[in-house]
Amino acid sequence: MNLDKMYFIVIDDSKLDCFIAEKVIQNTGRSESVRSFAGASEALEYMKALPPDRKTVILVDIQMPLMNGFEFLDAFKNNIPVEKQSNFIINLLSSSINESDQNRAKAYPFVNQFLNKPLSKGALENMISAIA
Amino acid sequence: MEKQEKIKVLYIDDEPHNLVGLKATFRMDYNILTANSADEGRALLEKHPDIKVILCDQRMPGKTGVQFFEEITHIFPHPVRMLLTGYTDIESVVNAINRGHVYRYITKPWTEADIRSAIEEGYKYYVTSTMLALRNEELQKAYDELDKFAYSITHDMRGPIVSSLGAIEIVQNSNDLNEVKEVAGMMEKSLQSMDALIQNMHEYYTIKRGELTIVDIRFDELINDFKEVFSVTAKMGNIDFEINLQQEGVFRSDELTLKIIVTNLLSNAFKYQRSNAVSKFVKLDVKATPESATVIVRDNGIGIEEAYVNDIFSMFFRATSQNTGSGFGLYNVKDALRKLNGHIQVHSKPGEGTEFRVEIPGK
Numbered sequence: 001m002n003l004d005k006m007y008f009i010v011i012d013d014s015k016l017d018c019f020i021a022e023k024v025i026q027n028t029g030r031s032e033s034v035r036s037f038a039g040a041s042e043a044l045e046y047m048k049a050l051p052p053d054r055k056t057v058i059l060v061d062i063q064m065p066l067m068n069g070f071e072f073l074d075a076f077k078n079n080i081p082v083e084k085q086s087n088f089i090i091n092l093l094s095s096s097i098n099e100s101d102q103n104r105a106k107a108y109p110f111v112n113q114f115l116n117k118p119l120s121k122g123a124l125e126n127m128i129s130a131i132a
Numbered sequence: 133m134e135k136q137e138k139i140k141v142l143y144i145d146d147e148p149h150n151l152v153g154l155k156a157t158f159r160m161d162y163n164i165l166t167a168n169s170a171d172e173g174r175a176l177l178e179k180h181p182d183i184k185v186i187l188c189d190q191r192m193p194g195k196t197g198v199q200f201f202e203e204i205t206h207i208f209p210h211p212v213r214m215l216l217t218g219y220t221d222i223e224s225v226v227n228a229i230n231r232g233h234v235y236r237y238i239t240k241p242w243t244e245a246d247i248r249s250a251i252e253e254g255y256k257y258y259v260t261s262t263m264l265a266l267r268n269e270e271l272q273k274a275y276d277e278l279d280k281f282a283y284s285i286t287h288d289m290r291g292p293i294v295s296s297l298g299a300i301e302i303v304q305n306s307n308d309l310n311e312v313k314e315v316a317g318m319m320e321k322s323l324q325s326m327d328a329l330i331q332n333m334h335e336y337y338t339i340k341r342g343e344l345t346i347v348d349i350r351f352d353e354l355i356n357d358f359k360e361v362f363s364v365t366a367k368m369g370n371i372d373f374e375i376n377l378q379q380e381g382v383f384r385s386d387e388l389t390l391k392i393i394v395t396n397l398l399s400n401a402f403k404y405q406r407s408n409a410v411s412k413f414v415k416l417d418v419k420a421t422p423e424s425a426t427v428i429v430r431d432n433g434i435g436i437e438e439a440y441v442n443d444i445f446s447m448f449f450r451a452t453s454q455n456t457g458s459g460f461g462l463y464n465v466k467d468a469l470r471k472l473n474g475h476i477q478v479h480s481k482p483g484e485g486t487e488f489r490v491e492i493p494g495k
Contacts, residue, residue: 013453014291016318020298027305038453063287065450065459066440095294097286117291118298 005032006128007054011043011072012036012061012093017117021059021093024119030128040064040072044079047088055087057128059115062094062101069094073108089131091115138163139255140182142211144173144200145189154187157244162251170195174204183211185254187238187247190217190224198224201232210262212254216240280447284329288448288458292326295319325458332460335392339467344386346495349425351379351418354391358398358416365402372413383420384495389468394427396461397488401431404452406483409433425492432485441478 008031010021018036025031037043040060050056062069069092076090092105095117105114113127141158144167145151151166158164165180167173169192177183190197201213215228218240228234235257236250299315306312355375366373394416401414409432417428436444440451445466448459469476474492 014295014322016295016299016315016322017291019315019318020295020302023302024298063291065453065457095287095291097290098283117294118301120301 007032007056008034010036010059011040013038013064040067058090059093139184141185142183143187146192170200177208184258186211187214198227198232205233212258292322295322329458332458335464349383374415376417379420381422383425393465393468396465397429405433422494427490430487435482436480
């Protein structure tokens with residue numbers, strides 16, 4: 001099992017949710033760094049500039065102003081070079097209990113998991129051990 | 133029954149004396165338009181969208197009555213169709229019902245009672261079916277909004293609750309008092325935004341379902357209320373709140389709806405300030421006469437990106453990830469203005485500020 005530390009990006013317009021995600025990520029002891037973004041387009045710019053060999057775990061909210069989670073997924077698909085896309089392990093993190101959101105997420109093959117808020121240490125650890 | 137406007141009836145027959153005869157018999161009771169052919173009838177339908185009942189002869193040169201009805205069912209679906217014929221062949225009856233969607237089949241020679249009862253019954257059918265169509269449209273709109281609501285409730289209202297639950301778990305495992313306080317502060321903001329959303333929902337309902345209560349508006353008293361409500365926010369945010377009022381004569385309107393409009397605009401002006409700006413301000417200008425009231429709310433806050441200006445009045449739209457808007461306030465403002473026959477204009481420059489200008493006619 002690969003126990004290297006990982007890089008994390010949290011994208012959520014709620015400051016509190018970013019804070020919670022950061023804390024939970026740090027508490028797993030598996031994070032090299034956590035960056036939070038209130039807006040998805042800022043996060044995308046940051047992702048474009050990352051070194052080509054770095055694996056990053058993304059946690060992105062669905063319901064956000066300006067660019068929502070699904071728009072982020074589309075922008076990711078269209079704007080991040082294909083060879084770099086596999087560097088990102090993208091997870092949706094939402095309080096949505098809407099089946100349509102969950103079904104819509106399934107239409108994106110590169111989405112790793114649909115995580116529910118509030119993010120728990122257990123759920124995050126399961127996700128990490130599945131991808132490590 | 134009280135006589136209202138006469139029911140408008142279109143009668144199509146190729147024999148002129150039939151047209152004259154029917155028109156003469158019923159001219160006191162109905163507004164009868166006559167046409168010599170199917171084409172002439174169609175032209176009249178285009179000119180008179182308020183035709184309620186169509187009587188049409190079956191045997192006409194060119195087009196038969198059934199063919200005519202078949203042709204117009206989709207273009208003019210509302211008028212009630214009735215076929216007149218001297219030939220009681222079963223095939224034309226079947227065709228009339230299946231293809232022409234006729235409501236009644238009247239045999240010639242007709243009696244006055246036949247026609248009268250057909251028109252009266254047909255008109256009743258027209259009224260109920262058009263009412264039904266109208267109600268269906270309203271219902272569809274209500275359902276669409278309900279969908280949006282359901283989504284919003286599961287997300288926007290559940291959001292702060294799950295966030296707080298997540299925060300509580302962190303606090304329970306933390307020994308750092310500063311961190312606990314920081315989390316409590318964020319929880320407070322999150323719950324305040326949920327409270328604001330619930331208040332917006334209440335306003336939404338008030339605007340949608342409430343009746344207007346027109347009273348004399350005392351802007352000086354209203355303004356004192358606004359001062360009181362926003363003074364704490366102004367002080368905390370170091371924002372100068374300047375108010376100008378010019379009222380001449382009596383302006384009449386619905387006070388609650390007016391209050392919803394101004395409160396939402398002010399609340400936005402205070403909310404979307406630039407945190408690092410010096411000399412932040414919110415200005416409220418009110419000019420009222422018996423004819424109209426002009427309310428201007430101005431701020432030097434973050435402004436609105438041009439690309440989003442047209443969307444800001446849409447339900448649940450948010451033009452910024454700064455701060456915790458519900459995406460409901462300006463929707464309610466627009467809805468409230470519709471109720472008061474008012475208008476709103478927006479001028480905004482990102483990074484410089486926003487001005488909302490509201491015009492409301494007096495009642």
